[in-house]
Amino acid sequence: MNEVRISESGKTNSKLPEFSASDLMKFEILLRQKNISGDTIKQYINCIKKKKTNSNNCIKAWRNFYKLVLNQEPPDFLKTKKTKPDLKVPTLDEIVRTLAAAKQYPIIYNVYRLLLESGAREIEVLGALNNYDPANDKKEGDFYIYVLNWQRGQKKIFYLFHISPIQKLNLSKSQIDKAVKKLKLVPPKYIRKFVATRMAELGIPSEIIDFIQGRTPSSILSKHYLNLFALSKENYKKYAEWLKNVLQ
Incomplete structure (x- = not known):
């Protein structure tokens, strides 16, 4: 049986798929193959474990999880929020x-x-x-x-x-x-x-x-x-x- 992770609120997000520990291991290996930094990988894994979708980073994590582990296109609700361009340039x-x-x-x-x-x-x-x-x-x-x-x-x-x-x-x-x-x-x-x-x-x-x-x-x-x-x-x-x- 697949392992289900519980979110911080104590409830799982019913829109997100169940996954196992081996899925997480596979996800980490595939992310490393893409030359993604260790810190970013930790953030992505944490988002998946806790079924978090409350930030663009977590949405990116889930989009990668769908594509790399589940071999599926991410569902429509997993779209990153548009942000205004950061135009700041230091002096x-x-x-x-x-x-x-x-x-x-x-x-x-x-x-x-x-x-x-x-x-x-x-x-x-x-x-x-x-x-x-x-x-x-x-x-x-x-x-x-x-x-x-x-x-x-x-x-x-x-x-x-x-x-x-x-x-x-x-x-x-x-x-x-x-x-x-x-x-x-x-x-x-x-x-x-x-x-x-x-x-x-x-x-x-x-x-x-x-x-x-x-x-x-x-x-x-x-x-x-x-x-x-x-x-x-x-x-x-x-x-x-x-x-x-x-x-x-």
Whole structure:
């Protein structure tokens, strides 16, 4: 008999399916195969166990559960709620203050330097640092290009462009979250927005910014990969030079 989990309210959601412990194990394995972060997997598993659908994260968890474990399309009631776009972009002063505060903890500082240098997502930066392989890091003039070649669902990033040498670390998203709260740092997602905005202000074309930050659609990548890579190397020099001058 399938194992039924009880929600925090003490009642199960009758619209959701029953599942067993083996289903949860299968779900965790399949999520890991999609390169989803450990912290996100824990959140998803918790949502399934408690049959929670009260947040977009939990709805995403159930949608993945239906597709990966049940091999079914998620029902209509499991749709994420539309949210207004977050247009906040931190100022340069806020970025500088964040780096100064992060210096109290060298590991946190190294994460923030790579976030700022690469413009990559937090999970991609943590993945690169936790699994760093020097053989994949190539010097290109005054900067480096680390071969990441990482895909999560529709999100794919080939490279991390960076200025400072990378050192292998052992760090989780939850540790970054604690540091953000304790030190009042700019959250990583806003560092990514700052980088995109600054690159645009430096005259770097939007399609190059998208390639550097891992937003280029697969249909375009398949046709223009080599051209985009060459142009990205040329254009990143502008950002690298600007950033070096700012952080001196």
